[in-house]
Structures are given as structure tokens and as C-alpha cells.
Amino acid sequence: MEMSFDEKLEFGKIAEKEIESYFMNKDYNIIRSYDYVGDDNKSPKMFSKKINFVLPDLDISKNGKRFWVECKHYTHTPLNRKYNIYVHGIKKRHYNHYLNVQNETGNLIYLFIKEIEHNCILYAQLDQLKTYDCQCGRCNNNCLIYFNREDFKEIKNDN
Numbered sequence: 001m002e003m004s005f006d007e008k009l010e011f012g013k014i015a016e017k018e019i020e021s022y023f024m025n026k027d028y029n030i031i032r033s034y035d036y037v038g039d040d041n042k043s044p045k046m047f048s049k050k051i052n053f054v055l056p057d058l059d060i061s062k063n064g065k066r067f068w069v070e071c072k073h074y075t076h077t078p079l080n081r082k083y084n085i086y087v088h089g090i091k092k093r094h095y096n097h098y099l100n101v102q103n104e105t106g107n108l109i110y111l112f113i114k115e116i117e118h119n120c121i122l123y124a125q126l127d128q129l130k131t132y133d134c135q136c137g138r139c140n141n142n143c144l145i146y147f148n149r150e151d152f153k154e155i156k157n158d159n
Helices: 005-025 092-105
Strands: 027-032 045-047 052-055 056-060 064-075 085-091 107-116 121-123 131-133 142-146
Touching: 005 027, 005 056, 005 107, 005 121, 045 092, 052 092, 056 142, 064 085, 064 121, 085 092, 092 107, 092 142
Parallel strands: 064 107
Antiparallel strands: 027 056, 045 052, 056 064, 085 142, 107 121, 131 142
């Protein structure tokens, strides 16, 4: 059964909280982008007269270093039969927005993925990931962008 929008939102917040805790335990400072949702109840954005980009979930800093983190939560890792690799994906539009946010702010973007299937958290620098276009046929390769699971590193449990 397909989750409702609200259920998907709550499911995603589980990953955000766990990833946030990881950084808190390492004494990082965190600004939650979703704390700054506008009146239209849409994703937080960075905007000016010329740009309007969706922001990643977390703005992380410590000791003069700053970066962005986009958090995802997936139950399993699907096999892409065309490429014969296990993948995770995000909306292509958001992927492009995040790269533009990185260019505008000068701060790197990292993609963090909470995987239920493997009970782990994966991460990678977004602009270093090889991308694979969507193959669904409904969207003309424009709805999602995929990444090879093997290109991510796993956070090791400190306990």
C-alpha cells in the first residue's frame, strides 16, 4: 500500500532525526532548513531576484567549516536492471537545485541515506556521485536521478 504524503513526511523525519543525532553527538552545530518553511508550506528555499532553489535539509557547521546535508530514508535498495546496480535516487529537480545551492554558497552538499534493509546510514558528497537517469518511460528521463549504492560510504557505529 502506498504511503500518504503525511506518512511519507513522517517517515522522512525519522532519518532526519537520526542523522541529526549523529552530528549532535560529534558536537556539530545544526540549522534545520525545514524550520523555515514559508507561508505556502512548501520546501524551504534560497532565493533572490534571479534564483529560487530548494535547500537541503540540514545546514551543518563546526570550527569554521560548513556544509549541507540532504537526508533520505529508504526501506530497501532496488536493483536497476538496465545498469545491473543497486541504487538510491532523488528528484532530478532537487538534485540540480542542490548543486546550484552548493555553487551559490560555496558549501559542499552531502547526501545521507538511512537504509532500513541494511540498518545503516550511507553518505557521499553529492557532486562526486556518478548519476544514472530514470528509466521509467513515463517521465522522459526527467523525474529522478539515481546513484550507485556502492559509491556511498557507511557511517560506522561508534558504540
